[in-house]
Amino acid sequence: MYTIYREVHPPTGVEHCIECHFFDSCRKSLVVAAASALRVYELHSSKPEGARNGTVGAQLVLAGEYQLYGNVQSLHKVQLSQTKRDTLLLSFKDAKLSLVEYDPENNDLRTVSLHCFEEDELSGGLVNNFHRPVVRVDPDGRCATMLVYGHHLAVLPFRHDVVFDEQEPTSPTTPSAGHTTKDFLPSYTVDLQSLTERVCNVKDIQFLHGYNSPTVFVLYEPIPTWAGRITLRRDTHCIVAISLNTSDHTSPVIWTVGNLPFDCCYALPVPRPIGGMVIVGANSLLYLNQSSPPYGVSLNSTAESTSNFPLRKQTALCITMDCSHAVFVSDEHFVATLRGGEIFVFTLVPEGMRGVRNILCEKVASSVITSCVCKLLDNFLFFGSRLGNSIVLSYTRKAHDFEDSLEASNKKRKVEQAIGEDLEDLEVYGMDAKTGPQLHTFKFEVCDSLLNIGPIANVTLGEPVFLSEEFTQGGIELELVACSGHGKNGALSVLQVWNHHKLALLLLQQSYCDLLCRGECVLRSSRHLSCQDAPICGLCSPRMTRIRLIHTAFLY
Numbered sequence: 001m002y003t004i005y006r007e008v009h010p011p012t013g014v015e016h017c018i019e020c021h022f023f024d025s026c027r028k029s030l031v032v033a034a035a036s037a038l039r040v041y042e043l044h045s046s047k048p049e050g051a052r053n054g055t056v057g058a059q060l061v062l063a064g065e066y067q068l069y070g071n072v073q074s075l076h077k078v079q080l081s082q083t084k085r086d087t088l089l090l091s092f093k094d095a096k097l098s099l100v101e102y103d104p105e106n107n108d109l110r111t112v113s114l115h116c117f118e119e120d121e122l123s124g125g126l127v128n129n130f131h132r133p134v135v136r137v138d139p140d141g142r143c144a145t146m147l148v149y150g151h152h153l154a155v156l157p158f159r160h161d162v163v164f165d166e167q168e169p170t171s172p173t174t175p176s177a178g179h180t181t182k183d184f185l186p187s188y189t190v191d192l193q194s195l196t197e198r199v200c201n202v203k204d205i206q207f208l209h210g211y212n213s214p215t216v217f218v219l220y221e222p223i224p225t226w227a228g229r230i231t232l233r234r235d236t237h238c239i240v241a242i243s244l245n246t247s248d249h250t251s252p253v254i255w256t257v258g259n260l261p262f263d264c265c266y267a268l269p270v271p272r273p274i275g276g277m278v279i280v281g282a283n284s285l286l287y288l289n290q291s292s293p294p295y296g297v298s299l300n301s302t303a304e305s306t307s308n309f310p311l312r313k314q315t316a317l318c319i320t321m322d323c324s325h326a327v328f329v330s331d332e333h334f335v336a337t338l339r340g341g342e343i344f345v346f347t348l349v350p351e352g353m354r355g356v357r358n359i360l361c362e363k364v365a366s367s368v369i370t371s372c373v374c375k376l377l378d379n380f381l382f383f384g385s386r387l388g389n390s391i392v393l394s395y396t397r398k399a400h401d402f403e404d405s406l407e408a409s410n411k412k413r414k415v416e417q418a419i420g421e422d423l424e425d426l427e428v429y430g431m432d433a434k435t436g437p438q439l440h441t442f443k444f445e446v447c448d449s450l451l452n453i454g455p456i457a458n459v460t461l462g463e464p465v466f467l468s469e470e471f472t473q474g475g476i477e478l479e480l481v482a483c484s485g486h487g488k489n490g491a492l493s494v495l496q497v498w499n500h501h502k503l504a505l506l507l508l509q510q511s512y513c514d515l516l517c518r519g520e521c522v523l524r525s526s527r528h529l530s531c532q533d534a535p536i537c538g539l540c541s542p543r544m545t546r547i548r549l550i551h552t553a554f555l556y
Contacts, residue, residue: 009453009495010034010037010065011034011035011036011037011454012034012450012451012452012453012454013034013035013371013385013386013387013452013454013455014032014033014034014371014372014384014385014386014390014450014452015033015034015035015072015371015372015384015386016032016033016072016074016075016372016384017030017031017032017033017075017372017373017374017382017384018030018031018075018076018077018088018374019031019374019375019376019377019382020077020086020088021079021085021086022040022063022064022085022086022088022102023040023063023085023102023104024084024085025084025085027042028043028376028377029041029042029063030042030043030060030374030376030382031075031077031088032382032384032390032450033072033075033090035071035072036067036068036069036070036071036072037065037066037067037068038065038066038067038068038072038090038109039062039064039065039066040062040063040064040065040066041060041061041062041063042060042061042063043058043059043060043061043376043377043380043392044058044059044060044061045057045058045377045380045394046058046059057394057447058380058392058394058447058448059447059448060392060448060450064102064107066108066109068090070092070093070096071092071093072090072091072092073091073092073093073132073133073134074089074090074091074132074133074134074135074146075088075089075090075091075135076088076089076135076136076137076144077089077137078099078137078141078144078158079141080112080158080183081158081159081183082183083101085101085102086101087099087100087101087112088100088101089135089137089144090135091133091134091135091146092133093129093133094118094123094129094133094149095116095117095118095122095123095129095133095146095148095149095154096114096115096116096117096118096133097114097115097116097117097133097135097146097154097156098111098113098114098115099111099112099113099114099115100112112183113184115154115156115187117146117148117152117154117189122148122149122152122189123149124149124151126149129149130150131147131149131150131202132147133146133147133148134146134147134204134205136205136206136207136216137207138207138214139207139209139269139271140214141158142157142158142213142214142246143155143156143157143158143214143244143246144156144158145205145207145216145244147202147205148189150200150201150202151191151192151193151199151200151202152189152190152191152192153189153190153192153205153216153242153251154187154188154189155187155188155189155190155244155246156184156187157184157185157186157187157246158183158184158185159183159184159185185246188249190242190244190251192218192220195240195242195251195253196253197238197240197253197256198222199218199220199222199240200220200222201220201221201222201224202218202219202220203219203220203221203237203264203265203266203267204218204219204265204266204267205217205218205219205267206267206268206269206277207269208241208269208275208276208277209269209270209271209272209275210272210273210275211243213243213244213245214243214244214246215241215242215243215244215254216241216242216244217239217240217241217267217269217277218239218240218241218242219237219238219239219264219266219267219279220237220238220239220240221236221237221238221262221264222236222238223236224236225262226262227263227306230262230306233262234261234262234306234307234308235259235260235261235262235307235308235309236260236262237260237261237262237264237279238256238257238258238259238260239255239256239257239260239267239277239279239288240253240255240256241253241254241255241256241290242254254290255290257288257294259308259309260279260286260309261281261283261284261286261303261306261307261309262306262307263281263282263283263284263306263307263322264279264280264281264286265280265281265282265321265322265324266279266280267279267280268280268326268328268334270287270328270348271328271331272331273331273353273354274289274331274332274348274350274354274355274356275289275354276288276289276290276292276354276356277289278326278334278348280321280324280326280336281299281303281321282320282321282322283298283299283300283302283303283306283307283320283321284296284297284298284299284303284307284309284311285297285299285321285346285359286309287348287356287359289354289355289356291354291355292351292352292354292355292356293355294309295312295355295356295357295359296309296310296311296312297311297312297314297358297359298311298312298313298314298317299314299317299318299319299320299321299361300317300318300319300320301318312358314361317361319338319342319344319361320338320339321336321338322339323338323339324336324337324338324339325337325370325371325372325373326346326373327373327374327375327381328375329375329381329395330397332347332348332349332350333345333346333347333348333397333440333442334346334348335373335381335395335442337367337370337373337383339369340366340369341366341367341368341369341370341488341489342363342365342366342367343363343364343365343366343367343444344361344362344363344364345361345362345364345442346359346360346361347359347360347361347362347439347440360439362441362442364442364443364444365393365444367383367391367393367444368383368385368387368388368389368390368391368489369385369387369388369486369487369488369489370383370384370385371384371385371386371387372384376392379394379395379396379397380392380393380394380395380447381393381394381395381444385452385489386452386454386455387452387455387485387486387487387489388452388485388486388488388489388491389449389450389451389452389489390449390450390452391446391447391448391449391450392446392447392448392449393444393445393446393447394444394445394447395442395443395444395445396442396443397440397441397442398440398441398443399439399440452484452485453482453484453493453495454484454485455484455485455486456482456483456484456493457482457483457484458482458483459480459481459482459483460480460481460482461478461479461480462478462479462481463477463478463479464477464478464479464496477496477497478497479494479495479496480494480495480496481493481494481495482495
């Protein structure tokens with residue numbers, strides 16, 4: 001049965017994550033994709049006894065696990081009109097799209113529709129597709145798009161009205177018994193190279209918030225360059241906004257911006273009421289909005305010499321945003337994790353209704369090297385990782401006390417002078433009117449983690465030590481010891497064929513307790529915590545089992 005391939009351990013590295021109403025509309029779940037495995041977790045939050053004010057604990061509980069016939073390339077969600085739960089959009093190589101949802105009758109996944117865009121006209125003669133099929137969904141759930149072979153957009157419109165046409169043409173999908181083709185309009189493709197602005201070398205696609213029709217934001221680089229050629233060619237990135245008319249399949253270009261820095265990485269849509277888009281580059285952050293002039297800040301001294309884009313200097317900041325991941329936690333704040341695991345909070349200081357006049361940055365913590373990030377409930381974040389354990393963080397937000405800072409006093413003095421010059425504003429707005437945005441400080445705490453034993457750099461096979469004779473009656477049991485993880489997330493993973501419950505109680509408890517307690521003290525000291533809070537016995541501490549230095553996974 002396993003002549004060619006056999007999977008002896010399920011994948012543990014998390015590559016994609018999203019929060020959705022997977023089971024029903026009353027509760028939210030965390031869906032993670034690890035290669036060909038799709039796992040669903042529920043977050044149970046509680047306030048532990050004796051905890052400080054504002055401290056909230058949480059634990060991830062596995063609610064479902066499903067095996068797929070391929071590695072997931074992109075993951076998103078949408079709420080269809082005739083369902084009480086969210087539908088997942090999964091993309092696979094080379095240009096396949098699958099819509100699945102939970103089936104409560106069979107307690108399994110049910111395929112809603114299947115789409116394949118691998119025609120020769122779309123591939124352009126490519127034998128190998130090096131472009132990842134990225135899936136994006138409109139914020140209002142009107143349609144979904146997928147990047148096909150790097151230069152086509154596959155559009156899948158959704159229908160939310162009640163009146164249906166009996167003679168409506170069916171879309172090229174395969175709907176399940178629980179759905180009809182009335183949930184979908186005919187899918188079509190848009191050739192990006194045939195637009196008025198020739199689009200090629202697409203870096204990222206996103207949907208803009210606050211538009212009457214679905215509007216796709218495309219970040220691309222028509223003429224590529226690299227760091228060694230910036231003296232001759234720089235500011236090569238461009239953006240284009242395409243309005244999708246799903247009824248007559250037209251795609252007019254409504255907004256273009258050129259001459260953006262060459263090191264732009266990806267785009268991050270800004271929710272309403274601010275709207276617009278944040279362009280994340282390796283050395284700079286840009287804010288673009290159709291109704292306001294562009295604004296940018298430099299993240300290090302390199303940005304000034306590699307781009308002619310007008311950037312605001314920040315001398316106290318020296319970071320790079322390549323290989324980073326970000327998510328908005330409020331209308332004005334987004335959290336980003338850098339390639340080294342550092343966590344930064346960025347604040348957009350709005351100007352008027354649709355504009356930004358400053359971008360503030362603050363380092364708040366350090367975490368694992370992440371591959372994806374998403375927001376959970378109201379005050380939790382999930383950081384998925386391929387190189388270490390995925391973790392759940394709880395965050396609390398507290399407003400700054402402006403009266404205790406010198407900057408606030410200077411601002412207050414300027415406001416008083418302005419009020420003295422113009423008494424009409426005093427009559428209209430009053431003395432208690434807010435003259436500027438309210439800044440916040442964030443505090444993060446680790447709540448739970450998901451074990452990851454990959455990637456494995458080396459592995460060896462051997463006999464376990466201190467094994468009693470009662471476990472060797474049927475032969476010697478062998479163990480696999482693997483060097484897993486990367487950098488600061490490295491660990492030793494011990495894989496056993498059986499789960500020896502009695503053996504765990506017969507081990508030298510004191511030696512293991514000393515090892516785990518030392519590891520706890522090291523971790524606490526690195527996080528500026530007191531070593532006195534470390535438990536005496538790590539084997540009986542639920543927190544210790546989640547951050548132990550030697551991870552153990554079992555093969556069944």
